[in-house]
Amino acid sequence: MTLWTVIAVVSFVSLLGWVWLLLAQGMFWRTDVRLPPRAEPAVWPSVAVIVPARDEAEVLPVSLPSLLAQRYPGRAEVFLVDDHSSDGTGRLAEELGARRGGLPLTVTVPGSEPPAGWTGKLWAVRHGMTVARQAYDAEYLLLTDADIAHEPDSLRELVAAAAGSQLDVVSQMARLRVATGWERLIVPAFVYFFAQLYPFRWVNSARGRTAAAAGGCVLLRRTAAERAGLPDSIRQAVIDDVSLARAVKRSGGRIWLGLADRVDSVRPYPRLAQLWRMVSRSAYAQLRHNPLLLLGTLLGLALIYLVPPAATIIGAVAGRPLVCAAGLAAWLVMTGTYLPMLRYYRQPLWLAPTLPFTAALYAAMTADSAVQHYRGRGAAWKGRTYSRPS
Incomplete structure (x- = not known):
């Protein structure tokens, strides 16, 4: 030859x-996978919004006010977990909450650093879930990162989609920032490669085994989290969003993943090194x-x-x-x-x-x-x- x-x-x-x-x-390769059919419930379920945050003072002034400004008909509260930040993240969050108003805000700090076998983010999520549970038994948990900004109707749309399609997880891949040359070259390809690895239609099929989520915006039914043993069952996961989706799907839950129109990441990555x-x-x-x-x-x-x-x-x-x-x-x-x-x-x-x-x-x-x-x-x-x- x-x-x-x-x-x-x-x-x-x-x-x-x-x-x-x-x-x-x-x-x-198709980008038309958006929120599934929405049906507004007769009684809106309660939601606890959990935001793990470590050294996020740079982006918090943009992202946190968008959560506090949610127009949600039911009960919803924001629980921001300051994961032992060194830049005043917790103090800034309290100031933003006092200044902006809106949804009730609780800022809390875990009592200790993550134990061996836990990632910092999941330890913070676990602490936030515990604090939220002590306040009230929310029917849904919105897990969202500190660099994610939501349009005012984002939470309402997520809950309506979960209720309308009987879903245990509704996750939207936030639109990442694309402003610099390197971001234009790398960011769209990042989402393209992710979708190639985890085709959204396969993820959203109840019969398929493929499971994935986008960690920046995950609406999770509390009973599904308990059934899957979350977050303890995935405590070591570095890629926690995919692990969460797998745990829910394996335990019999229904999941959905798609692209977002009204949820955006505000974290900048202007240089190639970042x-x-x-x-x-x-x-x-x-x-x-x-x-x-x-x-x-x-x-x-x-x-x-x-x-x-x-x-x-x-x-x-x-x-x-x-x-x-x-x-x-x-x-x-x-x-x-x-x-x-x-x-x-x-x-x-x-x-x-x-x-x-x-x-x-x-x-x-x-x-x-x-x-x-x-x-x-x-x-x-x-x-x-x-x-x-x-």
Whole structure:
């Protein structure tokens, strides 16, 4: 078998891979998965909004007022858990609550640092759930991050969707900030890759095994949380949103995940180093800290994303029309599937052909995640480092 035969075979395998992704991967590329049918209940259930926050003074003035301003017909209170911040997060939250009014706000601090075997966020969520339960037995819990801003009707829409479709989890992937050049290059691709890994239609199927959620906005039925043993059953999870969804679905609950129109992340990632850390801190955990999965992922990224442009260019330069045609066809399918995500993020469509470059960056971030793990610095976030779960 000659070298050109190998190159041609690899090029056609890449093209077949893209045909399969286009037709058989849950239509992951579509961006029309929005909140399911809403039905306003006769009596609105009570909701406890739990916000774990560690060193979030930079974003809190934008996000917290949006929660306090929720127009919700039933009882709802906000419980912000100051996770031993060093920047005055708790004090700022109390000031914002006193100044803005709106929903009742309780600011609380866990009595201790996370015990061994707990991530900081889940320990804070557990503390917030305990404090909320002591105040009243809320029927729903809204778990939302401190960098997420909600439109005034967000909570009402989430609860109506849960009630209208009998769902135990309703999660919306907040629209991430896209303002700088690096954000434009990396952020839409981040959501695109997530949807490719966890196609929303598969997640939302009661018969399917795929489960995922977006941790920035998760409405969770309290009885479903109790049935799944949350958050204790996932206390070591670095990727806690996916683990939460799996626990609920395994315990017989119904989950839903889609893109948000009125929920936004206000956290800036203006530099490549910040985006790199956002991805690399959990990428190897996503692969279960398995070297074979890491190798397979890197080879898969190369075959699916890097081979098409390489085959197109090499085939054109070397006068190999079949290689060039296979590579170009795969590149065109890849570009076409990325266009809806760019439209959703209101970005220029000429960015679509640059997806292979972005995929190469993600491959490097994933490899770096493994390197940092073996150096003892994996899954580090705001002064804490989490080892591989036992």
